[in-house]
Amino acid sequence: MSQSPEHIEIQSVLLGNDTPLPLDCGTSISDFNMAYCTYGTLNAEKSNAILICHALTGDQFAASRQPVTGKNGWWEAMIGAGKVLDTDKYFIVCSNVLGGCMGTTGPKDIDPKTGEPYGLNFPIITIGDMVRAQARLQDYLEIDSWFSVIGGSMGGMQALQWASAYPERCFSAIPIACAPRHSAQNIAFHEVGRQAVMADPNWQGGDYYASENKPTSGLAVARMAAHVTYLSEAALHRKFGRNLQDRDNLTYGFDADFQVESYLRYQGINFVDRFDANSYLYITRAMDYFDLAQDHGGSLSKAFDNTKTRFCSVSFSSDWLFPTAENRDIVHALIAAAANVSFVEVETDKGHDAFLLETPELFKTVQGFLQSTAKSRGLTT
Amino acid sequence: MSQSPEHIEIQSVLLGNDTPLPLDCGTSISDFNMAYCTYGTLNAEKSNAILICHALTGDQFAASRQPVTGKNGWWEAMIGAGKVLDTDKYFIVCSNVLGGCMGTTGPKDIDPKTGEPYGLNFPIITIGDMVRAQARLQDYLEIDSWFSVIGGSMGGMQALQWASAYPERCFSAIPIACAPRHSAQNIAFHEVGRQAVMADPNWQGGDYYASENKPTSGLAVARMAAHVTYLSEAALHRKFGRNLQDRDNLTYGFDADFQVESYLRYQGINFVDRFDANSYLYITRAMDYFDLAQDHGGSLSKAFDNTKTRFCSVSFSSDWLFPTAENRDIVHALIAAAANVSFVEVETDKGHDAFLLETPELFKTVQGFLQSTAKSRGLTT
Known part of the structure; x- marks a missing residue:
């Protein structure tokens, strides 16, 4: 049984046709599509809107059936009537990021200048650009100020960017399991993933859209490498340990002997059906480039000078991709x-992925914060 | 100036021609080559021989110029006259592991049955098999008992296996930065590397030796992914941070903007010149299969029942590949x-790689242990 909330709207809007969106790389993009889902109802004061920002491989289907995989939304645990992001109280908006591949304009879409897919001609985008595009969506929806902007991982980076770039349009922000800058180790892991994609001959310099063969092998390897970093050693040990796959004995070969191998292969193979390889390159690059302090003369606190935005920062004790220390830097x-x-x-052994899972202490924290912030906002539902 | 010790011998010997070497997978291998280097002089009592076991991508050139790269040996910091592994006192032996690619028989060598390179017809080998082959070398050298067996990472696994399988032929053992079993996370990282190799179309099911194109792209990606795990986040941060490569500004492209990216690419590219992709598959598999407790009815202490071997176990505080807790399991x-x-x-921020680097506390620990063990052995030099 799907527990998807009612009042779902899956939509797409063409923006930037009057005023092109300026990008951090120095160019601009006009006529870009923003694909988004909404859940719940906007109140008359337009004061109950929450923007959910998705992570690297997420999408706008936070609480809706993903059309490619047919699976439930990636944050159904959080979103719905009576849940933490309560669709009876709040109007929830989740949009696919700029550079993505689920409807918002990205490298797989047609470049109006050439009539061909952008491929690597798509401009390099940043977290700042993603948020600037979301601000256009906010304008379009005629919402002056989000009640809250929430997200985990790259979603958390966007929440921080929102609060920094548009403090007056962002009443509160909930950055979860993120960092004010991408670390050297995380850039390194991203570079491994990009090299895996680019090493696939089917990638063809990013110009593979007309080909029958897509760079699925390279993208699957990239996903596998990344996926290991999303889990903790404790979670992997608890889930799989050295358990063998459907067999009592080692096979003395290169088949997936261990359950953890077959799990990883499954993660890789399933990912490529729903994700564009070039989008993977662009979005990882956007995360690498993220450095809020650098954008403010080296001072992170300057990124939030005189802010009135209320913040709730959450980290997970076993997250080694965005460890507590980096989240504390934000605080x-x-x-x-x-x-x-x-x-x-939050004490958990589930690693970085905890923000996507049933993590009661996360739910309680966000719920408590939203309730008290609703009072400050004078929200009545 | 090279500080290589004198009395270096680089040799190779054909073993197993009389008695094939039984393998854990159930088959056996005859006429296998063992390539090895020795440093220093064997004493009259043959009681001063130390076996060095190398790690995944190591070789027998522990303190000699590597013939492919022309670089110094990987453990020159440890080996030499007056150094910790003192060539004035000890006779040092280091052999390339079975399945390797620097002279000891491995998948790139000719299968005498077919006259063609083994490729994936090479039998799956285990840490136990590697050590069994080294025991044949010990027989050949007419050394009844190693004064010590020492190694880091996979070398530490071999040291443990030696002490467990041949306690009477191994007076002492120094397992460094290893574990009694390969963890789920480490199996996962190895599987990523193998999938990267196998995803390379030039891999051709392992049958690439006659081809002009080798699976170098896949192997480079595998090496890059592995290399990140050898360092700590602190070491990467100290070494590179978010420093840019030869530039003052971001390039807004996919070139190596960050120094850590260009470092990783260099690691990948240089590796493929000296390493065989199939050997990478086989040796990672041998590590995955390592589980000393499993081999002894689930009890790790049974692996060392009534042992007279003296042990010195060393871990590094920032090693997240083989964390201290796993080394403590051995202890x-x-x-x-x-x-x-x-x-x-050892307190260090250098991560797993610390065993290969100038790590004074490691040197002091091993030196002290060898000195006291030399007394127990009645070693006079």
């Missing part, structure tokens, strides 16, 4: 900027 | 087996 900067901020490190 | 089992064991966790 320290916010405190230095005299911001209103609460911080919770 | 606890040895204590339960009433073995003579000392254990040191």
